[in-house]
Amino acid sequence: MLEPLRFPGGVKPAAHKEESTRTPIRIAPLPPRLIVPLRQSAAGAATPLVSVGAKVRKGELIARPEGPYGVAVHAPTSGEVSAISPHVLPHPSGLPGLCIVIEADGEDLWREREPLDPDHAPPQVLLSRILDAGIVGLGGAAFPTHVKARAKISTLVINGAECEPWITCDDLLMRERAETIVAGARILARIMGAKRLLFGIEDNKPEAACALERALGELDCGSCAVVRVPTRYPAGGEKQLVYALTGIEIPYGKLGPDFGVQCFNVGTAYAVARAILYDEPLIARVVTLAGNFEAAGNFETLIGTPIEQLLPLAGEKPDTDRLVMGGPMMGFPLPSRAAPVVKATNCILAMSPSLFPPPPPEMPCIRCGACARSCPMLLAPYELYWYAKSKNFGKAQEYHLFDCIECGCCAYVCPAHIPLVDYYRYAKSEIRAREREKAAADAARARHEFRKFREEREKQEKAARLAAKAAETRAKLALAENAASTPMPRAEDDQAALIAAAQARIESQNTEKDR
Numbered sequence: 001m002l003e004p005l006r007f008p009g010g011v012k013p014a015a016h017k018e019e020s021t022r023t024p025i026r027i028a029p030l031p032p033r034l035i036v037p038l039r040q041s042a043a044g045a046a047t048p049l050v051s052v053g054a055k056v057r058k059g060e061l062i063a064r065p066e067g068p069y070g071v072a073v074h075a076p077t078s079g080e081v082s083a084i085s086p087h088v089l090p091h092p093s094g095l096p097g098l099c100i101v102i103e104a105d106g107e108d109l110w111r112e113r114e115p116l117d118p119d120h121a122p123p124q125v126l127l128s129r130i131l132d133a134g135i136v137g138l139g140g141a142a143f144p145t146h147v148k149a150r151a152k153i154s155t156l157v158i159n160g161a162e163c164e165p166w167i168t169c170d171d172l173l174m175r176e177r178a179e180t181i182v183a184g185a186r187i188l189a190r191i192m193g194a195k196r197l198l199f200g201i202e203d204n205k206p207e208a209a210c211a212l213e214r215a216l217g218e219l220d221c222g223s224c225a226v227v228r229v230p231t232r233y234p235a236g237g238e239k240q241l242v243y244a245l246t247g248i249e250i251p252y253g254k255l256g257p258d259f260g261v262q263c264f265n266v267g268t269a270y271a272v273a274r275a276i277l278y279d280e281p282l283i284a285r286v287v288t289l290a291g292n293f294e295a296a297g298n299f300e301t302l303i304g305t306p307i308e309q310l311l312p313l314a315g316e317k318p319d320t321d322r323l324v325m326g327g328p329m330m331g332f333p334l335p336s337r338a339a340p341v342v343k344a345t346n347c348i349l350a351m352s353p354s355l356f357p358p359p360p361p362e363m364p365c366i367r368c369g370a371c372a373r374s375c376p377m378l379l380a381p382y383e384l385y386w387y388a389k390s391k392n393f394g395k396a397q398e399y400h401l402f403d404c405i406e407c408g409c410c411a412y413v414c415p416a417h418i419p420l421v422d423y424y425r426y427a428k429s430e431i432r433a434r435e436r437e438k439a440a441a442d443a444a445r446a447r448h449e450f451r452k453f454r455e456e457r458e459k460q461e462k463a464a465r466l467a468a469k470a471a472e473t474r475a476k477l478a479l480a481e482n483a484a485s486t487p488m489p490r491a492e493d494d495q496a497a498l499i500a501a502a503q504a505r506i507e508s509q510n511t512e513k514d515r
């Protein structure tokens with residue numbers, strides 16, 4: 001049995017998992033209107049393929065991906081497109097984004113579907129189906145799966161750790177649909193050429209681990225294993241889980257495939273299986289409703305469902321003062337209840353003053369070092385905090401600011417209640433903004449220099465053309481002058497020459513006769 005390694009740092013907050021795991025996954029009812037954003041991934045958007053008034057069927061492609069990192073968007077149900085317009089999105093910025101609004105007809109009619117044989121279809125065909133299905137990472141990052149699945153690796157890691165408190169959508173998915181998750185993992189392993197398949201699960205999810213072990217046992221997969229890692233946040237971080245299972249440390253700027261390993265979430269593996277086996281694009285996902293609810297639980301929800309229509313399913317309590325998408329460690333406040341569920345929506349956490357009291361006021365850093373001991377990336381958070389606060393971004397980069405995964409462990413243990421991650425995010429955004437400004441300035445300077453070069457080149461070419469034309473004119477004038485100075489033969493001279501030539505011929509003929 002594979003023994004996991006312990007990654008450095010980390011914290012162990014109260015899990016609060018049992019509140020939302022008492023009931024099985026429930027199906028959220030079909031809403032009358034679905035608001036489907038065209039940007040389902042931070043890596044790229046999509047271009048609409050339908051117009052207002054168009055009739056669509058469930059699973060129909062309604063927006064094609066833009067660029068290599070774009071994600072396809074499909075109709076979550078059958079109905080009519082009533083609008084293509086900006087709408088508030090579940091994003092920290094609160095800015096609106098272009099969405100396709102579908103009025104559901106209630107029939108939920110599917111388009112034609114063509115399942116594939118995962119054991120005989122060529123890997124490239126399977127990969128193309130994943131692209132067409134619009135699958136992204138369902139652990140929260142929402143990075144396009146077809147991009148990650150292009151790599152060739154030796155070890156495939158399926159992430160079932162789900163370490164953040166309150167979130168249980170992956171736990172319930174593993175308990176209830178382990179066979180489909182294993183099928184999706186095997187498809188990904190075949191596409192990428194992986195010889196070893198590892199499932200990493202925190203040891204506080206025994207039911208999920210047993211379900212996966214039973215599903216693997218039925219396949220008699222000797223190179224597959226379910227590894228129970230100690231419950232410690234952020235065990236579900238990709239770099240932390242890969243290290244715990246394989247001992248491979250992935251430095252900043254490098255990717256797992258550089259070391260022969262790749263990691264996918266269990267929800268992503270499930271979506272891959274549904275796309276290949278049933279030709280179902282990613283139009284729904286399991287969402288945890290946790291926190292200030294009467295009946296917290298997990299709901300299989302269509303993408304585009306307004307969050308305000310999802311909340312009554314779990315019985316939202318009246319003293320809820322804010323909503324967070326994600327968990328308490330890495331989630332962000334929702335700008336509006338009218339925002340729709342997107343592919344990255346793994347949890348809606350309802351907060352109240354009793355469950356989540358407002359944080360105490362920030363105090364000066366006492367240099368205790370607790371943040372450094374808890375950092376899973378072995379950084380010096382207090383140094384990063386000082387340099388970010390003083391806007392010394394160069395020094396912050398020297399202390400590997402961009403190695404920070406923003407897990408929140410440092411802020412969680414800080415006795416001074418300093419929101420350290422907020423400072424790091426501010427510093428990162430400022431550095432990126434300055435880099436964009438520098439790139440724009442460099443591009444403007446390059447354009448200016450090229451324009452000067454082009455103007456000088458055109459000036460030289462014009463001067464060369466004028467000089468060539470002047471030389472040609474001078475040559476013509478000289479030729480004309482030479483022709484004028486040469487005397488022309490007179491007509492009488494020509495006639496005398498002809499007479500002399502005729503006499504010479506006559507004399508020659510007479511000489512021949514005398515002979």
